[in-house]
Amino acid sequence: MDLNFTPEEQAFRDEVRAFMRTDLPADVAAKVKGGKRLTRDDHVRWMTALSKRGWLGVNWPTEYGGTGWSPVQRHIFEEECAAAGGPRIIAFGVNMVAPVIMKFGTAEQKAHYLPRILDLTDWWCQGYSEPGAGSDLASLKTRAVRDGDHYVVNGQKTWTTLGQHADWIFCLVRTDPQAAKPQEGISFLLIDMKTPGITVRPIILLDGEHEVNEVFFDDVRVPVGNRIGEENLGWTYAKYLLTHERTNIAGVGLSKEALRHLKTIARDQLKNGRPLIEDPIFRARMAQIEIDLMALEMTNLRVLADVQAGGAPGAESSILKIKGTEVRQAITDLARRALGPYALPFQSEALDGGFNGEPIGPGYAAPVAAHYFNMRKLSIFGGSNEIQKNIIAKASLGL
């Protein structure tokens, strides 16, 4: 047993760190660290830098232009990204639809879509969730009816993250409404967002931000060649995608960075004239999270080492999801508390990159409370924590 990183892994970390210093745009990193809004262009500049370095396909095999990194390397990369203020890679293309295309796509589909994902030509979004379905994905209602060499798609998707920027959407659609089980009769389609009949409507979240969307399909004609795999077997591909979505599910790097930021706030905020970080109760709460995060990092590394040794992560992923979101949410909760009365003002304009007005209270205050509310989503989206517990109860405990 040796819990130190190998010299090779240490060297890799140095390499990643050097890249962050030179190639991560400083203005983008500053926005991420300050909790500011990112534009489409901010994301594209960052991902282009990664692409040029050959590091966008973090989870891709080298044959498709990916990094071919080990799980531990990916962990190091993600940790360094978070520490440097690199935005999270937008997952819908590179980490969600791409693995499905690689595994189940035709040679033509692979040749067409994968390079366009890697060179940022296409921005992808997801068309899984539907209104009223929630964690019960298989109950989807969007219909696709065959008409010659096209499908005609009608229905509605929702919670489509950053769909307002997207060129393409991958969709689960019902192609056989008569199928015996809800999981059967579903197909997996790739749809060009410019196709007539598609309408994107913003959903404003409780923090006032436009992050997710509804996508409406009104007689949208999709070439049959845009279908992945076989008709009515889409659930298989969908499940494959969901397991691959779970990259960096524990979010250890992000929580570490959030904890560092919390400490900065707690050192600056005063309570009875002393830094808040010296308050025994507040400091003990912070220590509790800090220790939970240490344990989570070890649990995550144990799972990674297992994967690296050829094991398949099962219910452990669900444990990482649950604890990872709990820790992250707890940090945002403490940050909000740390602000005291300054959690109240809602200075939305201060979140824009170009803002040069006077901040209300300390410069770090503006995004904190909004961020706390936004992060409530972590335990809901991507399979709610309740669903994760059901999975563990069934798969790991046999209940």
Added chain:
Amino acid sequence: MDLNFTPEEQAFRDEVRAFMRTDLPADVAAKVKGGKRLTRDDHVRWMTALSKRGWLGVNWPTEYGGTGWSPVQRHIFEEECAAAGGPRIIAFGVNMVAPVIMKFGTAEQKAHYLPRILDLTDWWCQGYSEPGAGSDLASLKTRAVRDGDHYVVNGQKTWTTLGQHADWIFCLVRTDPQAAKPQEGISFLLIDMKTPGITVRPIILLDGEHEVNEVFFDDVRVPVGNRIGEENLGWTYAKYLLTHERTNIAGVGLSKEALRHLKTIARDQLKNGRPLIEDPIFRARMAQIEIDLMALEMTNLRVLADVQAGGAPGAESSILKIKGTEVRQAITDLARRALGPYALPFQSEALDGGFNGEPIGPGYAAPVAAHYFNMRKLSIFGGSNEIQKNIIAKASLGL
């Protein structure tokens, strides 16, 4: 709205307090306050004092020799009892079987049993629970077969608190095994513990104490006249008893006294040379419980006021049970923590009244950890807290 006690209620409190000063045996009170073991005789002396004053039948109407007190008076009495170190009244006779006899017994049964309960001639115990039944009371298996003017009882009861002292046991027995539902075909019998065929076997709890028992019935002949109400309708009487069992379910007076004791410990224990009560973290934990208890007391009084005004407590009783046990358990948990290393020694002999050896550590230490473990029962016995939540979900929320 007036949350002060009325002058009459204040006067009543003074009266109770005066009684405690004069009639509660000092040695018994000292044992209760010190967490020592009580003997059968300790209980009997205390209840005899109450009986003589006419205060044993706290919940009884005056026609049977009870107090006829209002809910608020009962609350005051219980609070003063706890503060003075009066042992809890052993409930099985006076508060459990007696209300059933009053409501469903024959004139002869009332005339025979009730005075003997009130003058402490008969010590009662309960025969509800069976091995493997837990909170699912209706699944009971003990059989009673009619044989002339007797029932012949065979089976086993368990968790019979202080059954080792008892003269009589009230039992639920199955008289019709063919009944359609488990709740049907049950009868309610009063059984003399001296009847041949009854064996009492101690169950030692995890703290090493003999508090509960198993009771075995081997061809025990019980006169038919000892049956309450009609054959096969015992479940009705059993449910009536369970609602009456819930006297003082919040245990506010007991928790207040336990909190006072905790503060005594925390003032005496040192941490880094200062009293533990001055430690910010420990004091904050204590304050949290203190505040929870304030809220619980108000919730309890709200329910009492409702009952006093003629309302029937429904799911509120379950809320009182849950919060009441949580607060009490939290206090015992903090007391254990307060002891530091002195929670470890297990000086069982120090719990006896006559102990005059040297205590290990401070004089209050011996019962604390054992008491913490013993009090885990609060959330299990008397309808587990999970069952209480089911009741609230169904009865009050309609889920």
Added chain:
Amino acid sequence: MDFSLSEEQRLLKETVDRLVRDRYGFEARQAAAASEQGFSRAMWATFAELGLLAVPFPEAVGGLGGGGVDLMVVAEAFGRGLVVEPYLATVVLGGSLVELAGSDEQKAHILGHVVAGEKLLAFAHGEPDGRYDLAHVGTRAEESGDGWRLTGRKSVVINGDAADTLIVSARTAGGTGDEAGIGLFLVASDAAGLTVHGNPTIDGGRSAEVVLDGVAAEPLGEPGAAFPAIEAAVARGIAALCAEAVGAMEVACETTLDYLKTRKQFGRPIGSFQALQHRMVDMRTELEQARSMAILAAAKLGADRVERERTVSAAKVTIGRAAHHVAEEAIQLHGGIAMTWEYALSHYAKRLVMIDHLLGDVDFHTERFIALTDGTAA
């Protein structure tokens, strides 16, 4: 021991409950919150007509002579409606300060206008780095030939941008943190040297950053010994916030329960899942405990200082924890829908969480409760 409302209180409750139910729908609330001043002047006029602005004041100045329980009745209903009008700022805090510290003439004049709905007040008290400490006043008040002038900064002044008159705390003697030497002053919103920057708050209200640069001010009562009045007014404010939170928690619990009963997943109502049932039960239990403490705080507003302050601190702790629990669980049990702006519950959740940031949070009041309990505070 009597928990029932008086006849007058029952009538008040009917009035305000009906108002909120019939005229304070979510759409109207959102429109008012999004407006420039962040509330509806028309609704404020209605409050005046219905006598709601007169509730806590003595009858001598046109008030209804209501006590803590009357205030609780109003605030709980406002919590159910997520009311954004400046009731806390103008009536509960501002009005109470005038009542408790003002001269007879000031009381008659100002409260008369407040009751009539003609004057809005705000309490400009908190300062940068002051957090929740009521004695943290660094703003200076200096007397010269032409009267008093104030210089300093006040931050997160609730509804400060709408107020016609700011009630500003300022120091006439002593140092920041001393309870002695704090005065209260009336400052007109158009006074020279006064800057008021208003902004929305995350829970749909308004606050302001206030800069005073030698602003002319009129003392409210005798300057220099205002701390007891501030503490007592804030105690009323806390009691009102507690009751408001109870009202908002009621709606959050009802909405969630309704959702559990109607929303189906995997072919059955999600409320049939036992894990969710038990969590719903926990929310309701928290609500009942919070209600108990809101009642106690309201009932003890007239008690002596230590009992009053110890009780309101305990209540604020209970409410802070319960509101946080209910808000987070209500969102979680709903799932995504409760994360959206257009679903009313998300705004209830925001208000519930933010009430902890007003007039002292759980940690602040826990410490204060301890100090008052152990006799380590004055």
Added chain:
Amino acid sequence: MDFSLSEEQRLLKETVDRLVRDRYGFEARQAAAASEQGFSRAMWATFAELGLLAVPFPEAVGGLGGGGVDLMVVAEAFGRGLVVEPYLATVVLGGSLVELAGSDEQKAHILGHVVAGEKLLAFAHGEPDGRYDLAHVGTRAEESGDGWRLTGRKSVVINGDAADTLIVSARTAGGTGDEAGIGLFLVASDAAGLTVHGNPTIDGGRSAEVVLDGVAAEPLGEPGAAFPAIEAAVARGIAALCAEAVGAMEVACETTLDYLKTRKQFGRPIGSFQALQHRMVDMRTELEQARSMAILAAAKLGADRVERERTVSAAKVTIGRAAHHVAEEAIQLHGGIAMTWEYALSHYAKRLVMIDHLLGDVDFHTERFIALTDGTAA
């Protein structure tokens, strides 16, 4: 990054797992715990035969040269078996002190006997009012013509009544609470002026109250600068307790899961109730987090002081919370049966809760973690 055991560690694990599984049943454990010394001499001899008593010591003194991970392997298995033999007292604490502070001669002599199972040690360190503070040593060591003599009281000395030799900390200079000026001394169990009162502990072990009245003692190494050795030995003790807790939690989780699957209520296995499923999942999640920290603590025993101490404190906090959670939930999910003496789980629960009272509890180690993290401690 390699979490796998070495070949030697795998063999050690097989050995100790088999021993516990095959020869350490609950009945035998209970009989040993109820005996006068509170453990089985025969079992101790078996430990010696199997080399378990040699695990952490250098090969030069007959040890196996094992590190933290080897200790973890043994302690985790002992946790599964709820082993009552004085391994912590004799091997982990006592042996480590000799190894870290003793002269070469003392090491060779004492550890040789320990490894052979011929000598039991105990660390007499804690004092009345000292709580968990390692520097709280008031017992005096005084040198006179005929050597060192110790006077003072030691409390809750684990397995102190079985020890052939007590290792007593005593002050040669400075005042109670100073890290400097603490020495370690060897005291024979039959020394004149020594009183040892043994008693059972609530988790099935033994402890002793020790009074020293001018007892003759032999210094262990150089007297006066023993604090670093004490800290390092206690770090090993903490790591061992963490691993023991993981083993005991495993059994508690397995037992509870098994009960949920087999116990029926209302006509179905209680494990089919979702609320109980989720609570079982929470227990397992706590266990995994605890296991991670037990591994980390074991792996960091060889790191520099600050990293080592910060890690063991973090681990003890995690274990303290997890063990408490698992113990209480295991009882609650079982119901009454787990409240009884004859059901093994109740004893696992007691041990799990009591591990927090050994070598520093959650609060103590949280403060210590903070001090080490923020650099406020030496």
